[in-house]
Amino acid sequence: MSEPMLLVTLPFLAGLLAAACPRGAAPVGVTATIVNAGIAAFLVRRLLDEGGPRSLSAAGRHRSGSPSSSTGRPL
C-alpha cells in the first residue's frame, strides 16, 4: 500500500476504532497521529529525493476525460 493511500485510510480506520472504544480513544488517537506524522515524513523525504513535477498530487492521478473521472479516482 502506498503512502498516500495509508495517509487517507489509516486516520479513518483509527477514528472508527476510537469511536468504538471511548476508553481507549486517547491512546488510539495519539498513536494514529504519530504514525500519520511518520508516514507523512517518509512521503516528504521520498518526494524530496525524487523531485519531479506535481509529485505531491501525482500519486492518485487518473486518466482525465473519461465519464467516470469525477468519481473514479482513488483517494
Added chain:
Amino acid sequence: MIAMTAMVGLGVALYASGRGRDRARGRADFWPLWLMTLGALNALFLSNDLFNVYVAFEILGLAAVGLTALARSLAAIRAAFDYLVAGLTGSLLLLLGVALAYAAAGRVDLDAVAELAQTAQGRVALRLILSGLAVKAALFPLHFWMPAAHSSAAPAASALLSALVVKAALYVALRMSLEGGVAVDPLRAALAVAGSGAMLWGAWNALRAERLKLLVAHSTVAQVGLIALALGVAGTGPLWQAAALLMLSHALAKAAMFLAVGRIAEELGHDRISGLNREELRPGAAEFAFAIAAISLVGLPPTAGFIGKWVLLEGLIEDGAWHWVGLVLAGTALSAAYLARVVARCLRGGPHVAPGARRPAWRAGDVAALGLATAALLLGLASALPFALLEVGIA
C-alpha cells in the same frame, strides 16, 4: 501541506492527551472527530480532482462542525449550527461549480482549470467554485460564522479549525490559481480586494475584542485576508510561494496561539484580556508561546511569517504595486497593535505581578504550544526546506 497537517496534529494531540479527567467525556469524543478531520485533510491535499476535493470538504465540514460543538455550551452549539449552514452553503456553491465545470470541460481534474478559464460557462463554474471556497475559508465578507465558531470551541478544536480546516479551502484556491483558474482579472482583483477587506476588518475587530479567544479568532480573519491578497496578486506568478509560506507559518503560529490561550484560560479561569494582569500567577510557558506565535503572525524576523511577508512585499515592490504594499504594511501594523495588547499585559512585570505570585505548573499543553511556536520560528530560520518542498509539489 501534509507535513504541516502532521506537525500541527502532533501538537494538538499532545495537548488533548494531557487534559484533565473532568473532561474525559469530551476528550473521548474529540479523537474520532480529529482523526476524521485528519483523514479528510490528507485526502484533500492528495486529490487532483475537483469532485474528490468536494467529497473531502464534505467529510471535513461534518467533522469540523462536530469539533465546534464539542465544548457543549449553548454558544458553541449555536456557533456549530451557523458553521453547518455556512459550510453547506459553501458546499452547494462548490458542487454547482464542479457540475458546471464537468459540463463545460467534460472532466473535473485540476488540470482542466486552465481550459475552463477560456469559456464563458467555464468562467461561471470557476466563480462558483471560488465563491464556495471563500465561504469555507471565511473570506471577508463571508466570514460571519467564523469568529463565533473558533472562539466558542474547545482550545484543541479551535487550533485545528483555525490552523488546518480554513487552510484547506485556501490550498484549493492556490492550486486553482496555479492552474490559471484565477488568471481572469476580475477574479484576481476580487480575491485581493476581499483579502484587503478581511485584513482591515479582522484587525479592527481584534483590536476591540475583550476576550482572548475572540481576539485570536478575529486575527484568523485578518490573516486569511493576507493570504487571499497574496493569492490575488500572485495569479500564476512567483508570488504564490509567499502565499504558501504564509499559510504554513500561520498554521503553526495560530495552532500554538490557540493552545496557549487554552492553557492561559485553564490557569486563570477566564480569558478576559483586561484580567490578564498578574495578581496571583506569574507568566508561564503558555504566555511565552503566545508571544513567539505573535512575533510570527506580525511577521518579525526570523520567523516564517517574516519570510512570507518579505517575499510578498519584494514581489509587490518589483511590480510597482504600491497600493498593495501599503495595505500589507497597514495590516502588519494593526496585527502588531492587537497582539501587543495581550503580550504587553502578559509579560510585563512591576505592579501587575504580585510579589508572592506563584508560577504555573508545566503541562503537556505548554509543551505543545511552545513546540508549535518554536516550529514557526525555526521554519523561518530553515526556510529553504519549505521552498524546496513547494517546488517539488507544484513546479
